[in-house]
Amino acid sequence: xxxxxQPPSVSAAPGQKVTISCSGSSSNIGNxxxxxxxxxxxxxxxxxxxDNNKRPSGIPDRxxxxxxxxxxxxxITGLQTGDEADYYCGTWxxxxxxxxxxxxxxxxxx
Amino acid sequence: xxxxxxxxPGLVKxxxxxxxxxxxxxxxxxxxxxxxxxxxxxxxxxEWIGSIYHSGSTYYNPSLKSRVTISVDTSKNQFSLKLSxxxxxxxxxxxxxxxxxxxxxxxxxQGTLVTVSS
Numbered sequence: 001x002x003x004x005x006q007p008p009s010v011s012a013a014p015g016q017k018v019t020i021s022c023s024g025s026s027s028n029i030g031n032x033x034x035x036x037x038x039x040x041x042x043x044x045x046x047x048x049x050x051d052n053n054k055r056p057s058g059i060p061d062r063x064x065x066x067x068x069x070x071x072x073x074x075x076i077t078g079l080q081t082g083d084e085a086d087y088y089c090g091t092w093x094x095x096x097x098x099x100x101x102x103x104x105x106x107x108x109x110x
Numbered sequence: 111x112x113x114x115x116x117x118x119p120g121l122v123k124x125x126x127x128x129x130x131x132x133x134x135x136x137x138x139x140x141x142x143x144x145x146x147x148x149x150x151x152x153x154x155x156x157e158w159i160g161s162i163y164h165s166g167s168t169y170y171n172p173s174l175k176s177r178v179t180i181s182v183d184t185s186k187n188q189f190s191l192k193l194s195x196x197x198x199x200x201x202x203x204x205x206x207x208x209x210x211x212x213x214x215x216x217x218x219x220q221g222t223l224v225t226v227s228s
Contacts, residue, residue, distance in 0.1 A: 002155065035214045037156075044205055044218040045148075045156065056216065088156055092213055098171050099158030099213035 003028065004089055004102035011108040012079055020074045020105045022089030028100055032092040034072040036065055039086045039104075048087075049074065081109050112137040114206050114219035122200075122226050128193040132206030132219060133186075139164055140184040143216075144209035147180060147191045149202040150221075157202075161212045162189060169212050196226045 005023040012018040022034065034052050037045040047056050049065035052072065064075040072089055089102040118130035132145070139145060146161035160170040162180045170178050179192040193200060203223050207215035 033211075033214075037215070044221050045215065046218070047210075047214065047216055050210055050214050050216075090156070090158075090213055092211075096172060097169075098173070099161075101156040101158065104155045 002103040003093065003096075003100050004091065006087075006089060006102035006105045008103070009106045009108065011110055013110050014079050014081060016079050017075065017077045018079060018107065019076075020087050020089075020107070022072045022074070022102050024070050024072075024091065024100075026070060027095035028070075028091045028093040029067065029072055030070040031094060034065065034067055035090045036063075036072075036074045037088045037090065038083075039088065041085070045088065076107075079109050083107060084109050112208055112217050114208065114217060116204060116206050116219045116222040118222060118224070120223060120225060122196055122224060123228050124197055124226055125195055128191070128196050128200060128224055128226070130191045130204055130206075130222065130224070131188050132190070133188050134208070135187070137208070138184075139182055139187050139189060144169075144212055145180075145182065145189045146207045146209045146213070146215060148205045148207060148215065149200075150205070151199075151202045158213055159191065159193075159204075161209055198226050200224070201226045 036049040039045045052067040053065040144161045147159040177194045182189045203221040205221045206219045208217040
């Protein structure tokens with residue numbers, strides 16, 4: 001059971017928008033930056049969002065991040081079949097003094 | 111373009127020490143950033159193992175701290191992971207990464223599967 005809670009799966013049609021939530025507490029998301037990763041099947045994770053809402057160079061603006069209180073959200077617009085992947089949130093936990101990842105969300109583009 | 115490549119034995123016996131090396135190309139470790147290890151058991155999610163700053167300061171997952179050592183060899187532009195007293199629960203794909211901070215992986219290696227079995 002992860003300290004950070006993500007829905008196991010989400011789905012949407014091509015071209016649509018989807019959001020993935022990540023719920024935590026004041027010791028982690030509430031007081032630390034959140035990052036998001038995309039893991040395509042059989043590959044290493046790839047950083048999509050860091051510091052809650054910043055995109056690394058090369059990440060299209062279809063991907064966005066936000067944070068409110070103890071929850072964070074990843075948004076993906078203009079869904080493509082190539083977006084089918086597992087998505088993970090990550091943050092630091094100040095009480096545990098440990099890095100945390102959510103359990104992951106599998107995105108299906110129908 | 112920074113690249114990272116994990117190397118080490120793919121099979122380790124229970125109670126022995128798992129040792130992996132990450133070789134970095136395209137960037138000098140001594141120039142900055144944090145350098146980290148993350149693992150992923152087959153079919154499961156990501157687990158942060160720990161990180162080392164280019165200056166040598168280390169940060170470990172408390173759940174693994176008693177068994178983990180991360181070190182840097184700037185002369186070889188490599189950093190390493192040692193995990194002692196392994197059990198089957200340590201079977202996972204191990205990734206090394208160049209980190210933006212203690213946790214956030216900017217660039218990742220392709221990962222290497224380590225199986226703990228006799």
